[in-house]
Amino acid sequence: MTEDIRLRAFTAEDADWIVERHATLYAQDEGFDGTFGPLVRGIVNAYTDHHDPKREQGWIAEREGARLGSVFCIRHGETEAKLRLFLVVPEARGLGLGRRLLLTCMDFARKAGYRRMQLWTHESHKAACALYHAHGWTMTQAKPVKSFGVDLIEQCWEIPL
Template sequence: MSEISFRRFVPTDAQWVVARHADLYARDEGFDDTFGAVVGEIIADFCRSHDPLCEQGWIAETQGQRIGCIFCVRHTDTIAKLRLFLLTPEARGRGVGKQLLQRCMAYAKTAGYSEMTLWTHESHRAACALYAAFGWQLVDSRPVHSFGVDLVEQTWKVLL
């Protein structure tokens, strides 16, 4: 893979974020169309009302092609929420996720948050291993039926 660059999310990235989430989760996890709709709502809300002083998104690129994204949003005044962390298949296993996660966590700390939280699924083993390597702790896990499939939802937290 060629050199990887990271830049701030801009609204023209929104369609890519939604489409790649919908496509990859349908292909890899069997998610139905409701997942893309949820991602669309999250990204539309971010574009409409995020506070750039304490909320930010990043896009990873190589050769002008988007290959990943991650977002830091306010959960409470002291807790940030990691959202929409995604790597395309060609970006996986190359350190891109590590760099995005480092960037997001450093930003959250600089923005004044003392903790971060995230929601994911047990099936995302590589991401969960990355969270654990960065000091995140699994604080809740429960079986659910979402997006047309049976899943185990997880909540993770980390102190900054």
């Protein structure tokens, strides 16, 4: 299980790992092209440069110094937060870590005073979508898009907090 996995605050030293893991895993698993890494880099840089620690937070999951996952709560307006950069590396999947990261992020958003959260994902992320659904999220939009060099069904999910 995840008892030996700790969640800690994101630091700037985690930025390259987040970008590399997202770019590599999405290329391997989804066929994403080289435009995805720079998008992730932009999200990470914006967070690092401008985040409000009272209303925004990022977490890194790690075991014995090895990073295993990430999730971020980002302000998306006065009353709405956005879940971003949610990732669990393949060797840590199936341990309940995704659930733990998701619930940690949602709990922070509630305590920070947000009334709802949203996230964007793709239909192909079946395990993540099942996790969102199991924890009360509702898919509010789905549309076909061509992003990162592949045809995808982009989804928006929301939850009242």
